[in-house]
Structures are given as C-alpha cells and as structure tokens.
Amino acid sequence: MDFLTPHIYSYLAVSAVLFALGAIGVMTRRNAIVVFMCIELMLNAVNLSLVTFSRMHNDPAGSMLVFFVMCVAAAEAVVGLSIVLAIFRNKLDVDINHLNIFKW
Amino acid sequence: MISTILFWLFSILAIAGAIGLVFNRNPVYAALSLIINFFSIAALYLSLQAEFLAVIQIMVYAGAIMVLFLFVIMLLNLKNEEMELRFDARRGVALILGVAFIAEMAVVFRTFANPEQYRLAPDFTYGKVEAIGRALMTEYLFPFEMISVVLIAALVGAIMVARKHTYHS
Amino acid sequence: MVSLNTLIVFLPLAGAAINGLAGLLWPAYRKQETLIGLIATASIAVPFALLLSAFFGYQGEAIRFSAFSWIAAGNLQIEFSYLLDPLSLLMGLIVTGVGSLIHVYSIGYMHGDSGYYKYFAYLNLFIFAMNNLILGDNLLVMFLGWEGVGLCSYLLIGFWYQDMEKAGAAQKAFIANRIGDFAMLLAIFLAYFTFGTLDFAEIQSQIRGAGEAGALTEMFGDRLFWLTLLVFIAATGKSAQIPLFVWLPDAMAGPTPVSALIHAATMVTAGVYLIARMHDAYLASPEVMLIVVVVAALTAIIAALTAIAQNDIKKVLAYSTVSQLGFMFMALGAGAFTTAIFHVLTHAFFKACLFLGSGSVIHAMEHGHAAEDPQDIRTMGGLGKHMFSTRTTFWISTLAIAGVPGLAGFFSKDEILASLFFNGFGQPLYFAVWAVGLVTAVLTAFYMTRLSYLVFNGKERFKSSAHIEESKPVMTVPLWILAVLAIAGGYIGLPYLIGHGEYHWLNHVWFSGTIINRPLEEVMHEHAAFEYVLLALAFAVSIGTMWFTYTFYRKHDLAGDAKVQGFFGRLYETMRQKFYFDEAYDALIVRPFSWIGTRVLAVFDRQVVDGVVEGTAAAVSGIGEVFRRLQSGLVTNYVMILAAGVVLVLAYLVWG
Numbered sequence: 039m040d041f042l043t044p045h046i047y048s049y050l051a052v053s054a055v056l057f058a059l060g061a062i063g064v065m066t067r068r069n070a071i072v073v074f075m076c077i078e079l080m081l082n083a084v085n086l087s088l089v090t091f092s093r094m095h096n097d098p099a100g101s102m103l104v105f106f107v108m109c110v111a112a113a114e115a116v117v118g119l120s121i122v123l124a125i126f127r128n129k130l131d132v133d134i135n136h137l138n139i140f141k142w
Numbered sequence: 143m144i145s146t147i148l149f150w151l152f153s154i155l156a157i158a159g160a161i162g163l164v165f166n167r168n169p170v171y172a173a174l175s176l177i178i179n180f181f182s183i184a185a186l187y188l189s190l191q192a193e194f195l196a197v198i199q200i201m202v203y204a205g206a207i208m209v210l211f212l213f214v215i216m217l218l219n220l221k222n223e224e225m226e227l228r229f230d231a232r233r234g235v236a237l238i239l240g241v242a243f244i245a246e247m248a249v250v251f252r253t254f255a256n257p258e259q260y261r262l263a264p265d266f267t268y269g270k271v272e273a274i275g276r277a278l279m280t281e282y283l284f285p286f287e288m289i290s291v292v293l294i295a296a297l298v299g300a301i302m303v304a305r306k307h308t309y310h311s
Numbered sequence: 312m313v314s315l316n317t318l319i320v321f322l323p324l325a326g327a328a329i330n331g332l333a334g335l336l337w338p339a340y341r342k343q344e345t346l347i348g349l350i351a352t353a354s355i356a357v358p359f360a361l362l363l364s365a366f367f368g369y370q371g372e373a374i375r376f377s378a379f380s381w382i383a384a385g386n387l388q389i390e391f392s393y394l395l396d397p398l399s400l401l402m403g404l405i406v407t408g409v410g411s412l413i414h415v416y417s418i419g420y421m422h423g424d425s426g427y428y429k430y431f432a433y434l435n436l437f438i439f440a441m442n443n444l445i446l447g448d449n450l451l452v453m454f455l456g457w458e459g460v461g462l463c464s465y466l467l468i469g470f471w472y473q474d475m476e477k478a479g480a481a482q483k484a485f486i487a488n489r490i491g492d493f494a495m496l497l498a499i500f501l502a503y504f505t506f507g508t509l510d511f512a513e514i515q516s517q518i519r520g521a522g523e524a525g526a527l528t529e530m531f532g533d534r535l536f537w538l539t540l541l542v543f544i545a546a547t548g549k550s551a552q553i554p555l556f557v558w559l560p561d562a563m564a565g566p567t568p569v570s571a572l573i574h575a576a577t578m579v580t581a582g583v584y585l586i587a588r589m590h591d592a593y594l595a596s597p598e599v600m601l602i603v604v605v606v607a608a609l610t611a612i613i614a615a616l617t618a619i620a621q622n623d624i625k626k627v628l629a630y631s632t633v634s635q636l637g638f639m640f641m642a643l644g645a646g647a648f649t650t651a652i653f654h655v656l657t658h659a660f661f662k663a664c665l666f667l668g669s670g671s672v673i674h675a676m677e678h679g680h681a682a683e684d685p686q687d688i689r690t691m692g693g694l695g696k697h698m699f700s701t702r703t704t705f706w707i708s709t710l711a712i713a714g715v716p717g718l719a720g721f722f723s724k725d726e727i728l729a730s731l732f733f734n735g736f737g738q739p740l741y742f743a744v745w746a747v748g749l750v751t752a753v754l755t756a757f758y759m760t761r762l763s764y765l766v767f768n769g770k771e772r773f774k775s776s777a778h779i780e781e782s783k784p785v786m787t788v789p790l791w792i793l794a795v796l797a798i799a800g801g802y803i804g805l806p807y808l809i810g811h812g813e814y815h816w817l818n819h820v821w822f823s824g825t826i827i828n829r830p831l832e833e834v835m836h837e838h839a840a841f842e843y844v845l846l847a848l849a850f851a852v853s854i855g856t857m858w859f860t861y862t863f864y865r866k867h868d869l870a871g872d873a874k875v876q877g878f879f880g881r882l883y884e885t886m887r888q889k890f891y892f893d894e895a896y897d898a899l900i901v902r903p904f905s906w907i908g909t910r911v912l913a914v915f916d917r918q919v920v921d922g923v924v925e926g927t928a929a930a931v932s933g934i935g936e937v938f939r940r941l942q943s944g945l946v947t948n949y950v951m952i953l954a955a956g957v958v959l960v961l962a963y964l965v966w967g
Contacts, residue, residue, distance in 0.1 A: 042146055042150065043146055044145065044146060044149040044189070047251050048149065048153070049186065049190070050247075050251065051247070051248075051251065052153045052156060052157065052186070054243070054244060054247040055157055055160075055244060056156060056157065056160050056179070057243070058240040058241070058243045058244045058247075059157070059160040059161060059163075059164050059240065060160065060164075061236075061239070061240055061243065061950075061954055062164055062236050062237060062239075062240040063160075063163060063164035064950050065232070065235075065236035065239070065240075065947060065950050065951050065954060066164070066232070066233050066236045066237075066947075067164070068947075069169055069220065071169055071211060071214060071215055071218075071220070072163070072169055072172050073946075074211070075163060075172060075173060075176050075211060076163065076164065078176070078203070078207065079160055079163060079176060079179065082179070082180065082183050082203070085183075086183055086186060086187075089187055089190055089192050089195060090190060092192070092266075092268065093190045093191065093192065093266050093269075096265070096266055096267060096268065097268070098268040098273070098274070098277045098281075101192060101194075101195060101268050101269070101274065101277075102274075102277060102278070102282050102285075104195055105195070105198070105274070105278075106285060106289055108198060108199075108202050108203070109289045109292070109293060110289070110292065111203075111207070112202055112206065112207060112293070112296075113292055113293050113295075113296030114296070115207045115210060115211070116210070116296050116297070116300045117296050117299050117300050117303065119210060119211070119214050119300075119304075120299075120300040120301075120303040120304030121303055121304075122214065122218075123214065123217075123218075123303075123304045124303050124304055126218050127306070132218065132220065134945070134946050134947065135945060135947065137944075137946075138943065138944030138945050139944060140944045141942050141943055141944025141945075232947065232951070235951060236951065236954075239951070239954045239955060239958055242958045242962075243954075243957070243958055243961070246958065246961045246962060246965055247961075249965050250961075250965055253965070
C-alpha cells in the first residue's frame, strides 16, 4: 500500500489532471460564463502545484504567489463578469461562437 | 493512514468536480460542481499544512467568486447549452490535446522524478497566518500594496463596464 | 562635481533654451526685446568673465573638467570633458568676448525684427557649439561643436528664409561644410584606428613619443599624412579655403552681426584652431604642411583680387575674410602656429569691427531710404559726415587690417610674413609663398582703403532725399570697444624684435615649431639683417599703399574703378566674376549630378527601388490573404492552437 501514500507527485498529478480538464473545458464549452469558470479551474490547478512546491521547500515564495494569484483572479472575475454582462445586454447572447466579429 | 485516505478522497472529489464542470450542460450545475472542486482543493491545502490558504480558498473562491458567478448566471437566466448532434471535430481535438497533456506530464514525472529526493519536508512553517502576515508586511510589502491598487482598479473598471450606458443627444 | 567652469560651456545653452522655448510657447514673450537681449547677452558675458578669471589665474597647467561620461563601449571611453589651456583659453576669450559685444550690438541691429527671440536663441546656441569646439578635450566633443556651429551658421544665414536666395545661400553653406565634415569624420575614424584614443593630449604624447624615438614612420606609416590631410580638408570647408570657400561670400545673406561673429571672427577660424590643436601631427608630416601653405597662399591672393572688383560692401569684407584666413593658414603651413592664433585674435577684433561698421552703414542706408540696394558702395560716398563713430572706427580697423605699424594687424601679419620668409632658407618654396603673401598684403591695403574711401569720403552719391543718421549707442559702443582693441590688441603678443627676444605670452607657455629641421630662432639670428629689411618692407607696403590708394581715389572718386579695370585688363572681369568658381562647380559637379539624377537615378528609382518596395508590399498582402483565414474570430480556435503549442513544446522538452 506504500504507493498510495501521498507524495509530492500525487499532488502534482492531481494538479495536472485538473489543469487538463480545465483546458478541455475552455476548448469545448460555448457558454462564456462556463468558459470563465474553466479558467478559474486552471488557475486553481496551478495554485495547487505552487502550494505543493512551497511545502516541499518550506519556502514562503510559492504561498505568496498563490495569495496574489487569488487576488488577481478575484479582480479578473469581477471585470470579466461585468464584460459578460455588457455583452449580454447588447447581444442577448453569451455564446462565444456567436461572438466572432473580430475577424477578417 | 487516515491522511492517505483523506488525500485520495479529496483528490477524487476535486477531479469529479472538475469533470462535472466541464461536461455539465446546465451552467448552474456546472458552477455547483466547481464549488465542490474548490472545497476539495481547500482540503488538499489543509493536508499540505497550508491552513491560511485553505481558509482563503474557501472564503474567496468558494464564497465570493462563485457567488458572483451564480448571481450572474441567474441574472442572465441562461438556457442549457444545446448539444450538437453531429460529431464535433473540435471536441475530439480538445480531448486529444487534454489527454496528450496528461500523458506528457506522466512521462515527465516518471523520467525526472526521484522519489527519495523529493520527499515532503517534515514540517511547513509558512502555513500559519502569523508567518504569512510577517512575510507580507516585510519582504512582500510592495507587491502587497500594489495588489490593492489592482483591486481598486478592477472595482472601478467593473462599475464602468457593467453600468447601463445612457447616450444623450 | 559641477564646477563654475561647466557654466562656461552650458550657460549659453541655457540662454538658448530659455529664449527659444519661451518665445516658441509664449507669443507675448517675443515682444520683450529688452528682456530677450539681456538674457542672451548675460549668458555670454558671464562665461566671458569666468574665462577672464581663468585666464588671469592660469598657473601654466591645463585645467580639465568633465561634465559626464558620454560613451563607454569596450576600449572606447569618451568623456564629455573640456580643457582649459592657453590655446583654448585664448580662443574662448575671443569667442565669448567678441560674442558679447556682438550680442549687445544685435540688440540695436535686430530691433523690430519678427524673429527677434529666434535670432538670439540661435546666436546663443552658436556660442554653445563653438565652446564645445574649442574647449572639448577630445575629437568627438570637438566634432559635436564642429557640426553644431555648422548648423547654427546654416540657421542664421537662412534667418530670413522667406527670401529664396537667402535660403539657397544657407543650403550652399551647409553642403560645402558637409564635404569638409565628411573628411573630418574620416579623420576621426583614422585617429581612433591609429592611436586607439580620441583624446588630444593622448594623441599628442603618442606622436611626441614616436618623434623622440625617431620611429614615426615605423609606428604610424603614412597614416599621419592622411590624418593631417583629412583634417586640412575639413578645415578648408569650415575655414573657407580653396576649394570649398565658395560658401562664405554667399553667407553674407545672413544678418550682418552674424557675419561679424560667425563668418569673420569665430567659426571660420575653427579650422585654424584645429590644426593648431593638432600641431604635433602636422609637424610630423611636412608634405601636408607644404600643401597647406600653397593652398593658403592661392586662397589669399585669389580672394584679395576678387575683393578689389566687388561693389557690395559685405562681399568685399567677405573676400577680405577669406584672404585673411589664407594668411592664417600660411602661418600654419610655416609651422608658426602661435602666430596663426595671434592673427586669429587680431583679425577677430578688426574684422568684427569692420563688419559691425558695415552693418551700421547698411542700417543707416536702409532706414534713411538712401538707395535701392543699401549694400552697394557705388550709391554711398560721403557718409562719414553723417556718421562720426562708424566712420572713425571703420577707418581705424582699415588701418589695422592694412597692417599700419602700431595697430593690431601689423604685428600679426608681419610675424606671419617673417616666419614664411625665414622658412625659405630651409625650403625655397617658402620664398615664393612669402612673395605671394606680400603681394596679398599690398592688395589688402588697396581694397580696404578703396572700400573705406568710397563709403565714407568723397561725393555723396545716394539720393538727396535720404536722411542718414548715426546708429544708436547700443551699436556704436561695441564699435568703439572693438576699435580700441584693434589698436591695442597687437601688444599682447609683441614679436621678437620689439620684444627683445622675450617671447610673447602665448609662446612662452605654448609651442613653436618649424618644418625645417632646425629652430626658427637660429635661422633668424643668422639672418638678423633681413628682419630690418622685412620691417621696412612692411612699413612701405602698408603706409605706401594706403597713401597711394587714398590720393588715387580722392582724385578720381568712383571713376577710379575704371582706371583699376584698365590696369588689370581682362583679368578684371575674371576678378569681378569671382574667378568663375561657382560656374566651374556648376558645370563640373552640379549639372553632371543633376543629369545623372534625372536620367539614371530617377529611372532606377522608379523601376527598381519602387518595384522592390511595391513588390514587397504586394507579397505581404498576398501572403496575408492566405493566412488571414486563420483569424477566424472564434476564441475556441485560438485556445486550441495555444494548447497545441503547449503540447508540442512539452513534447519537445520531454523527448526532444
């Protein structure tokens, strides 16, 4: 049962899986808000890695970075959601496949 | 022994939450799955002795941010995403890319890992509020002040963007 | 540390910035003529005072001060640093001293001009550049000033740029100077290549070291020859020697005080200064010294001959300047560097006085509505009765430039001729140059007397309705100061004979050299009798010629010109047409170039250059036509490409 004992690779593996799932979500989902949530998931996956490294080296830098990432994510969520609101007000739609006017 | 069980429990919960987010057509369900995921990650932080971050994770992510998401989803009253019946090439490519990423990471772990060298340190001194506060007020004082400017900017920006524009003339 | 010395260089820049920017941004400021003039004058007068105190406190050791480190790239270390030694102190005193007087004079002369603030900003900027040129202690700072004075000269010649002819004269000056500047650049590259440094003192000590070891050729090969030749070519551009002198007469299009400051007293002597600064290199390359002396002699006599046949008061003075510059270069070519700088000094006094006097005359003619062309001496005559100060100072300066004993010009000119003559005992060519110099001296006395007489004496030829008035004190006081200096300026450097073997101040702490292999003093003592002959000759040339010319023109008045024409015969037309230099350049350079330009280069430009440019544009837009399909506007696609990139990079890191 030794291989089941948590190990830094266990945490990093979970982090990698979460990151990949988030990326798949960003690529497949069409609802802008859900895409947004997938991005939050990817950020969390990275945070998990950072905390693991911080723990591994007993070094505050990783934890600090996580703290700042959280702050920025909060700011980003607020601004992003207000943009989504503004778009919805104009187009009555938040499907990113319909928001393709920035093209040739 | 108990910690091993808890680790696997919350890892599986986190991954389940992520899957629920990615594959659920209803945005509200997706958001709720994400909350499960965030709670599990907070538990994983606890198991890494990062108590302060665990609390913050629950308060900021699971609390504030997810409430905001849910609020917007309900405000917009979105329908379920309609599934396309025909085979979507894009979806296939996305899955392949995701799996390839995980496979690559697995190879990285197997190739470069030395389990003996990279044991977790026996104790983590920077998980406590006191240590984090000390670090924030000394070494990280400048970024700490700057992040408050970022938050203020986000606040003002959000109000400006989301407010209803009335055009005169 | 910022020393007071730094102010010498940067105060004029501050003055230029204040007047220029305030005038530019604040139209009401442009009307404050007194304030503008005061600021401009003060920012030259203060450096002058600082230089004076440095001059009198000079201990015999060069003062070096650095503003900041300019370039530091590998072996190339350039300090933005300046040097106060006898040479640069003296030049600095000339520039700021004469500059201050001319600033004061300009307050009156430019009164009421719409570009008043601009004029003073340019003038201050010029002094800043000139200070860089003469005080800089390495070639690059010097070159900065060298280009700066060229720019200011261009701006001021074309000051009344609405007049196409004046704008053209400015361009001509700029282009002629560019040719010289190019040679200067090559010289700087060569100097760095040869010596590994651009520092004047370094270069000097390297050449001296090699010279004392007798290893000049082994160490430098023929590089010293090329270096000195290139510097001389640069000097012919800035200091108006053959073949690049053609711009200076045209430069008279600028305001007259500008002609006095830039095109007579200071900028045009930059070449003389530079060669004096690099005298060690010149002494080590005698062939170039011969080239210098021959070119200088030709310039001097051709310009003097041209001056005789000119009727524009400023043109006469312009050719006189070219001719006097020829004298300075003759002195350089004879190795009498001190004497050359001495002549720069005396020439600055009397030529500035002459130019300012001519400005006063033009001012009076213009404001008195005396003639169509206020600069034509044929419409002047008898002005002396109306303009006492201008007449007196102009005549004093004429006596000085003609070399009348006791006045400034006598000392320096006599010294130049003497050094040429005594060099002749080692290299007979110098006898010929001396003879040319003597003839030029005769011609100088002749045309200057003619000019003064036709302007101030004789019959009044301007319109009888005219109302001629003397200029205001703000203009006449500088004239008087310069006239006093034109009398007394020579005594600070008394030559040998009168000074009883005591070297004058300059030479005492400075240098002398000769291109014949023995000290000039020895030759002089050997042939001491000749000194008295030369002195007698100088008396005869100056006083005799002036007396002859004066009586000649008093008898014939303007008709005397016809008799002069009769004397020179067909040569006179050539003289009037300035020896056809402009026409020759037009035929040999300008027209072939414009022919090539229109027939070959324009076609090349249209077909090949435009073709390449347009082809590139077409190729870019063609490729863009294909790849813009990637720009679908769908965020999902972009994210996928991004993710694919991540996967590929990871794959490369893992297996690559």
